Amino acid sequence: MAVRPTAExxxxxxxxxxDFRSYAAAAVDVDPRPVVLTGPNGAxxxxxxxxxxxxxxxxxxxxxxxxxxxxxxxxRWAVAARVEHAGGLTAIGTGLAGEPGSEKRTARIDGExxxxxxxxxxxxxSWLTPQMDRLFLDGASVRRRFxxxxxxxxxxxxxxxxxxxxxxxxxxxxxxxxxxRDPEWLNALEAQMVExxxxxxxxxxxxxxxxxxxxxxxTGPFPAAxxxxxxxxxEGLDRGSAVEVEDGFAEALAAGRELDAQAGRTLAxxxxxxxxxxxxxxxxxxxxxxxxxxxxxxxxxxxxDARMQARERGQTPVLLLDEVAAHLDADRRAALYxxxxxxxxxxxxxxxxxxxxxxxxxxxxRFEVRESELAAAGN
Numbered sequence: 321m322a323v324r325p326t327a328e329x330x331x332x333x334x335x336x337x338x339d340f341r342s343y344a345a346a347a348v349d350v351d352p353r354p355v356v357l358t359g360p361n362g363a364x365x366x367x368x369x370x371x372x373x374x375x376x377x378x379x380x381x382x383x384x385x386x387x388x389x390x391x392x393x394x395x396r397w398a399v400a401a402r403v404e405h406a407g408g409l410t411a412i413g414t415g416l417a418g419e420p421g422s423e424k425r426t427a428r429i430d431g432e433x434x435x436x437x438x439x440x441x442x443x444x445x446s447w448l449t450p451q452m453d454r455l456f457l458d459g460a461s462v463r464r465r466f467x468x469x470x471x472x473x474x475x476x477x478x479x480x481x482x483x484x485x486x487x488x489x490x491x492x493x494x495x496x497x498x499x500x501r502d503p504e505w506l507n508a509l510e511a512q513m514v515e516x517x518x519x520x521x522x523x524x525x526x527x528x529x530x531x532x533x534x535x536x537x538x539t540g541p542f543p544a545a546x547x548x549x550x551x552x553x554x555e556g557l558d559r560g561s562a563v564e565v566e567d568g569f570a571e572a573l574a575a576g577r578e579l580d581a582q583a584g585r586t587l588a589x590x591x592x593x594x595x596x597x598x599x600x601x602x603x604x605x606x607x608x609x610x611x612x613x614x615x616x617x618x619x620x621x622x623x624x625d626a627r628m629q630a631r632e633r634g635q636t637p638v639l640l641l642d643e644v645a646a647h648l649d650a651d652r653r654a655a656l657y658x659x660x661x662x663x664x665x666x667x668x669x670x671x672x673x674x675x676x677x678x679x680x681x682x683x684x685x686r687f688e689v690r691e692s693e694l695a696a697a698g699n
């Protein structure tokens with residue numbers, strides 16, 4: 321058996337929600353063990369996982385608009401937690417600011433108002449949802465988003481870099497489409513795209529190398545996998561220096577202005593890259609594997625990323641696993657639970673049937689969710 325990394329798990333110790341999705345108000349105290357939420361479909365289980373996901377930068381596991389999270393008839397939502405991590409116990413919170421319909425989000429850490437990106441200084445969360453089962457079949461943008469979310473758990477600056485890149489790219493494209501070809505203005509925007517684009521590609525490359533090591537041996541019934549990045553910048557960093565790649569990207573942007581204007585989109589950059597996953601034992605790309613094999617590969621990726629974070633950061637992320645047990649046989653369920661507990665991770669797991677979590681035994685705390693109300697169940 322592989323040697324487990326020595327790491328401090330990040331754990332929610334108290335979660336409080338107000339006017340969030342189907343919840344008028346709810347609070348739950350938990351310990352660092354896995355948290356099992358069972359109940360019928362529509363009871364509010366996934367809403368609690370989404371609440372935890374909102375305690376990190378970004379738009380959460382459903383990628384919803386901020387105003388869509390407010391309970392019907394309410395004005396604004398809020399989520400707060402006490403979080404245990406290597407730095408101690410920290411109070412964090414987030415919610416909708418401004419008038420109803422506003423997209424503005426606020427955040428607080430130990431009572432101090434901060435930008436939502438700062439939540440990544442405290443919380444690191446990874447998740448799997450049923451909608452992600454098509455990860456290997458959908459377009460490259462879905463896999464980029466999946467990869468960038470995992471990178472954000474390791475490198476909180478990855479999100480701001482991506483935001484700066486996207487903003488400069490939008491402004492440049494607007495100038496090109498409007499016919500305003502001011503060289504000085506375009507050069508300045510392209511310089512921002514180059515600086516942040518190279519940093520994005522370098523972060524993805526570093527994540528790929530680290531995660532590939534953690535994937536090397538596989539985990540029980542979850543297969544070993546090979547990772548590759550398909551993208552001009554990422555591939556360039558494999559072959560040459562960052563300076564050479566920067567120069568090449570700057571030249572490509574300058575030379576491609578007319579084509580980008582005609583196409584209505586930017587044809588070069590890290591926003592066009594893709595994550596490629598290959599099932600090593602079958603020597604087959606993930607998209608050609610069976611549904612069950614794709615699910616196993618996806619879980620292997622999440623577990624490998626958690627191991628990598630434990631080893632590299634000294635902290636194990638919180639895992640949000642929505643309905644994951646229902647699609648695994650008994651052996652894979654047991655192996656997943658053993659790996660979660662071996663990592664020391666606080667995983668929040670949902671399911672309609674309590675028997676799906678029997679293999680966890682006393683290693684988990686259990687709650688029943690019905691009509692957006694929680695009750696302890698057999699702890």
